[in-house]
Amino acid sequence: MDLCHVPATREKGWYLALMAPNVKGPNYAWLDPSRLYCHPQGLQDCVADLLQPFQGDAIDMVAGIDAMGFILGAAAAATLRKGFLAIRKAGHLCVQTEAQPYSDYSGRQKLMELRTDAISPGVAAICMESSEGGKWIQERYKCSHCVPARLQPRFDQHQLGWD
Structure with missing residues (x-):
C-alpha cells in the first residue's frame, strides 16, 4: 500500500495492510508495523479503533509494553490527554518497580517492570494475537485490538494475505 493512499472507505483494520512481514528470521516479530506509524x-485510525471500546470509561493513564506498546500507547495517551506509563524490560528503570515474567514472541522468557509510584488498580488491555497469553488477558480484562475478526486467524498463523 502506498504511504500516501487512504482508501475511500476506511473499515476497521484497513491500515494493517501497511505493515510488512518479517524478512530477518525468528529472532524478530513476524510483522513490522513501522510503516503504519x-x-x-x-x-x-488505528488508535481510534483501539480506543473505541473504552469510550465513556474513566481512564487515568495509558500503559504500554516495549516497542509497539510504547508507540501506540503514547499515541493513545496523547489522544486522551492522559499520561503514559512505559512498562520496560527488567533493569531499565532506576526506581522502585513491580516485576512480571513473560514469554515474548520468540518464546524467550523475559521479565518486565513498571514503576510502582504511578499506578493504581484497574486494568484494560490491547491485544494483537490470540496467543496463550493474549487469551489469558482477554478472559480477565476488558480488551481491544485492531485486527478484524475475519483476519484474526491469519494473524494467529502469522500470515498476511489482505482482501
Whole structure:
C-alpha cells in the first residue's frame, strides 16, 4: 500500500495492510508495523479503533509494553490527554518497580517492570494475537485490538494475505 493512499472507505483494520512481514528470521516479530506509524491517517485510525471500546470509561493513564506498546500507547495517551506509563524490560528503570515474567514472541522468557509510584488498580488491555497469553488477558480484562475478526486467524498463523 502506498504511504500516501487512504482508501475511500476506511473499515476497521484497513491500515494493517501497511505493515510488512518479517524478512530477518525468528529472532524478530513476524510483522513490522513501522510503516503504519509513518502513515498519518493509518496511525490515527488505528488508535481510534483501539480506543473505541473504552469510550465513556474513566481512564487515568495509558500503559504500554516495549516497542509497539510504547508507540501506540503514547499515541493513545496523547489522544486522551492522559499520561503514559512505559512498562520496560527488567533493569531499565532506576526506581522502585513491580516485576512480571513473560514469554515474548520468540518464546524467550523475559521479565518486565513498571514503576510502582504511578499506578493504581484497574486494568484494560490491547491485544494483537490470540496467543496463550493474549487469551489469558482477554478472559480477565476488558480488551481491544485492531485486527478484524475475519483476519484474526491469519494473524494467529502469522500470515498476511489482505482482501
